Amino acid sequence: MEKYLFIDGTNVIREVETKEELQKLIQSSADPSKVRIWLFNTSEWVSLADFNKQSFKPVASKKIIPATETNTVTPVPARRFALSGWHKKTIITVVVVTAIFLVYNFTRITWEKTLSLDISAERPFNTPPVNMDSVIEEIEWLRGQKLDRVTRTNLRIRNTWPDLLLLRLKAERDTSREGLRYYNMEMLIDNATGYNIDNATVNLTVWRNNTASHIDTLRFNNIGYASPATRKIEGMYKGDSISVSFMSIRSKVFNFCYSADKKSNYGNYNDRWFCKE
Secondary structure, three states, X not given: OOOEEEEOOOOOOEEEOOHHHHHHHXXXXXXXXXXXXXXXXXXXXXXXXXXXXXXXXXXXXXXXXXXXXOOOXXXXXXXXXXXXXXXXXXXHHHHHHHHHHHHHHHHOOOOEEOOOEEEEOOOOOOOOOOOHHHHHHHHHHHHOOOOOHHHHHHHHHHHOXXXXXXXXXXXXXXXEOXXXXXXXXXXXXXXXXXXXXXXXXXXXXXXXXXEEXXXXXXXXXXXXXXXXXXXXXXXXXXXXXXXXXXXXXXXXXXXXXXXXXXXXXXXXXXXXXXXXX
């Protein structure tokens, strides 16, 4: 099937697909001298006379009085615009940068400030609450004599120390879809025993999915009882939650040695954290 473009000086291009349609356009033209025809398998406009010479069968035209030839503008069909290599690289770069920007905005983590944290260490499992009045009464009955005031006081402190040594953690925190992050952290030990504590070792544990994901160990020395001992903790921690706990405590003045990995220092559960050294 052949295709033709037809124009006769009216600046209107018509497309036909058969010679019969082309012949009708030629016969309807007011001035055959202005007729131009473009064959789709050629690369230029041709006049009606040249077209008839190229065709096997001339296309008939009606006799008309020739008109004075005037200058006409013969439009050329628009061609597809071909991108240069530089333009292609520029377009690809813009597309890639846009994609990266969209992915970054979609995946980046947005943190929002939430309530500050203020927690205390839980009572350790190896130091359950005891009725010290009953313990003292039993000891005095077994010995057959009353305990002096200092012995009573020290015995009571050694067995009720979780009520007298308070370990606290304060921190600012932010929240996001990844969990929580903690910063501006401060750890405190409030000593209400009435004695100085020689040293204490504590653990700061970060939890994620109910598993300890990070543990930091800190040591406090010479903890007085007039005011809490404090320690600033640098850095930032990320997780679902955070906790603090005593790992060991030592005070020679009232013969006290606590250890988180023991049940007792020497087997006497009425005074399990007594030590002589």
